Amino acid sequence: MSSDLAPRTGNAAPAVADDDNRYKTVQAKLDKLGKAMDDATLELEALRRSMQANAKHTDDVANDIENADLDPKFVGLTANVATALDGAARDVRTLSDTAQETADLTHETRRTHAKFYGALDDIRSNRREKTPRPGFFNR
Numbered sequence: 001m002s003s004d005l006a007p008r009t010g011n012a013a014p015a016v017a018d019d020d021n022r023y024k025t026v027q028a029k030l031d032k033l034g035k036a037m038d039d040a041t042l043e044l045e046a047l048r049r050s051m052q053a054n055a056k057h058t059d060d061v062a063n064d065i066e067n068a069d070l071d072p073k074f075v076g077l078t079a080n081v082a083t084a085l086d087g088a089a090r091d092v093r094t095l096s097d098t099a100q101e102t103a104d105l106t107h108e109t110r111r112t113h114a115k116f117y118g119a120l121d122d123i124r125s126n127r128r129e130k131t132p133r134p135g136f137f138n139r
Contacts, residue, residue, distance in 0.1 A: 016029070023113075023117050023118070023120070023121035024121065026113060027110060027113065027114065030106055030107075030109055030110035030113065031110060033106050034103055034106040034107045034110060037099050037100075037102050037103035037106055038103045040099045040103075041096055041099045041100045041103055044092055044095055044096035044099055045096050047092050048089050048092040048093050048096060051085050051086075051088055051089035051092060052085075052086070052089045054085050055082050055083075055085035055086040055089060056082075058078060058081050058082040058085060059079065059082040061078055061082075062075055062078035062079040062082055065078060
């Protein structure tokens, strides 16, 4: 069984890490990170399914070569590959679950950030007078 997985061609960094902490920029960064983690979750799940299918196919091959009375060494090696693929698929599932949890937390963080700072940004953005930058009064 072959895999149709291909490397991603997009930008490896989901969001630029810089010191631009303006409200709209932070919202955009969180949105981009959340979408990237959602995509990673889907890709990891596809990888897990592919690995699981390859493990099943390899296990079937091990049974077939055992039934064909091939050297037991080859049966054992093929069975070991099936076991390794199955274990790797379980680990990919754990990674996928972690990516999904990170995506969920990122979306939640974006909503919380909007709740806390959205109204303030509206006030600052619609004011004709210049206002101090965030953190100005902390100096």
